Amino acid sequence: MKNQVPALYIHIPFCDSICSYCDFPKMLSCSSFQDKYIDKLIHQLENIEQHNFETIYIGGGTPSSLSVPQLDRLLSFIAHKFDYTDEFSFEANPENLNLEKIELLRRYGISRVSLGVQTFNKDSLHLLNRKHTKEDVVTCVKNLQQCGIENINLDFIFGLRIEKFSDYLNNIRLAFKLGVKHISYYALQIEKGTKLYAVPEIRKDSDELADDYDYIVNKLAEYNYQRYEISNFCQRGFESRHNLVYWNNREYYGIGLGATGFIDHYRLVQTRNIKKYIDDVDTFASRTYEDKNEDEFNFLMLNLRLEQGFNLSEFKRVFKKDFLQVYQKELVDLQNDFIIDDKSVRIRPDKFFILDAILVDLLHFEKE
Ligand code: SF4
The missing domain is CATH 3.20.20.70 (Aldolase class I)
Structure with a gap:
C-alpha cells in the first residue's frame, strides 16, 4: 500500500x-x-x-x-x-x-x-x-x-x-x-x-x-x-x-503554477506559464527521478539547515551505510564546522552563515 x-x-x-x-x-x-x-x-x-x-x-x-x-x-x-x-x-x-x-x-x-x-x-x-x-x-x-x-x-x-x-x-x-x-x-x-x-x-x-x-x-x-x-x-x-x-526531506504534493512536489522519488515541477497551466491537461514542466545519491544529497543539504541536524541512525536506516565512515575524509577538514556526538551531526551554531560553503566541501558540488 x-x-x-x-x-x-x-x-x-x-x-x-x-x-x-x-x-x-x-x-x-x-x-x-x-x-x-x-x-x-x-x-x-x-x-x-x-x-x-x-x-x-x-x-x-x-x-x-x-x-x-x-x-x-x-x-x-x-x-x-x-x-x-x-x-x-x-x-x-x-x-x-x-x-x-x-x-x-x-x-x-x-x-x-x-x-x-x-x-x-x-x-x-x-x-x-x-x-x-x-x-x-x-x-x-x-x-x-x-x-x-x-x-x-x-x-x-x-x-x-x-x-x-x-x-x-x-x-x-x-x-x-x-x-x-x-x-x-x-x-x-x-x-x-x-x-x-x-x-x-x-x-x-x-x-x-x-x-x-x-x-x-x-x-x-x-x-x-x-x-x-x-x-x-x-x-x-x-x-x-x-x-x-521539506527540511526533513519528506514527501509532499505541490499544486498550482510553478509549484514543486516530491512523491515516490520524483521531483514534480508544474509549469510557470499561466495559460498552459489553465488550458493544458498535462501541466508539468518536468518530472525528474531522484536516485539514492540525489536523495542522500538532499537529505544532508536540508537536514543540516536545522539546528538539531540529523540523527546518525536515521541516516543509516535510510541509506544503509554509516555517515561517519562514508564522509570520513571530508570530516577531517570540516571538523571545526560540525558538532558530532554518538547520536547526531549538526552544524556548529556559529557556522550557520557559511553553511553553503560547508556543504560545497562536504558534498563536492559546484558553487553557482
Ligand atoms: S511579488 Fe513576490 S515577494 Fe512580493 S508579494 Fe508577490 S510573491 Fe510575495
Missing part, C-alpha cells in the same frame, strides 16, 4: 504589486484569470486520492489577494475534501488581509498565518516596493489574534544597505510586543530578472551580511525566538510543521 504523503502545498500566484526583489512564480492580480485559476486548482485537487495530511499550506504569490468569494470557494472546497492533523497555513500580505478574509480563514480551519512584512522601515519598504505600512501590520496581527489565530509568522529580510542594526532591533521588538510566535529572517538575494538586479550595490557585502546575521540571531534569542532552522526562529512549540516536512 502507498505511504501517506504528509503535506499538501497549494500555490496562489497572484500579487497586487510586484516586489523589486521577487523571484517566485507570481503575476499581477487579474480577476478573470483568478476565477479560471481556481477552477483548475480545484480540478487538480479533486484528483488527489488522499484526504488526510499532517499539514496543508496555501502559499504564493499572495493568497490574500484573492477576493472574498474566490477565497470562500477555494477554502470551502479544501475544507470539505481534506483534513489535517498538525497545521493549516495561509500566506498573506498585511495590506489585503482584512477582517472579512480573516473570519473566512478562521471558519475554514486555518491554524497559522504567515505575513510578508520584510521590515518596518518606511524607506526600505519603498525600495522593496512593498505596499503596506507598519500600521497595516499591527492592525492585521491584532485582527488575527482577536479572531483566534495566535500562530502567526512574520517574514523579514535583512541586508539592505540602508538598514542598520537599530532597524533589525525595531523589527524584532515590535514583533515581540505584538505577541508574534514565529519569525523568518532571510538575507536579501539579488536575482536575475528582478528590479534589484540592476542595482546590486543596494545590498551589503558578504562580511556585512555575516555581521547582520549574527546580530539578528543573538537579538532574536534575547527576545525568546530560538533558531531551529538557518532562517527560522520561534517560541517553543511554534516551529513551522509544514516547512519541517
Whole structure:
C-alpha cells in the first residue's frame, strides 16, 4: 500500500504589486484569470486520492489577494475534501488581509498565518516596493489574534544597505510586543530578472551580511525566538510543521503554477506559464527521478539547515551505510564546522552563515 504523503502545498500566484526583489512564480492580480485559476486548482485537487495530511499550506504569490468569494470557494472546497492533523497555513500580505478574509480563514480551519512584512522601515519598504505600512501590520496581527489565530509568522529580510542594526532591533521588538510566535529572517538575494538586479550595490557585502546575521540571531534569542532552522526562529512549540516536512526531506504534493512536489522519488515541477497551466491537461514542466545519491544529497543539504541536524541512525536506516565512515575524509577538514556526538551531526551554531560553503566541501558540488 502507498505511504501517506504528509503535506499538501497549494500555490496562489497572484500579487497586487510586484516586489523589486521577487523571484517566485507570481503575476499581477487579474480577476478573470483568478476565477479560471481556481477552477483548475480545484480540478487538480479533486484528483488527489488522499484526504488526510499532517499539514496543508496555501502559499504564493499572495493568497490574500484573492477576493472574498474566490477565497470562500477555494477554502470551502479544501475544507470539505481534506483534513489535517498538525497545521493549516495561509500566506498573506498585511495590506489585503482584512477582517472579512480573516473570519473566512478562521471558519475554514486555518491554524497559522504567515505575513510578508520584510521590515518596518518606511524607506526600505519603498525600495522593496512593498505596499503596506507598519500600521497595516499591527492592525492585521491584532485582527488575527482577536479572531483566534495566535500562530502567526512574520517574514523579514535583512541586508539592505540602508538598514542598520537599530532597524533589525525595531523589527524584532515590535514583533515581540505584538505577541508574534514565529519569525523568518532571510538575507536579501539579488536575482536575475528582478528590479534589484540592476542595482546590486543596494545590498551589503558578504562580511556585512555575516555581521547582520549574527546580530539578528543573538537579538532574536534575547527576545525568546530560538533558531531551529538557518532562517527560522520561534517560541517553543511554534516551529513551522509544514516547512519541517521539506527540511526533513519528506514527501509532499505541490499544486498550482510553478509549484514543486516530491512523491515516490520524483521531483514534480508544474509549469510557470499561466495559460498552459489553465488550458493544458498535462501541466508539468518536468518530472525528474531522484536516485539514492540525489536523495542522500538532499537529505544532508536540508537536514543540516536545522539546528538539531540529523540523527546518525536515521541516516543509516535510510541509506544503509554509516555517515561517519562514508564522509570520513571530508570530516577531517570540516571538523571545526560540525558538532558530532554518538547520536547526531549538526552544524556548529556559529557556522550557520557559511553553511553553503560547508556543504560545497562536504558534498563536492559546484558553487553557482
Ligand atoms: S515577494 Fe510575495 S508579494 Fe512580493 S511579488 Fe513576490 S510573491 Fe508577490
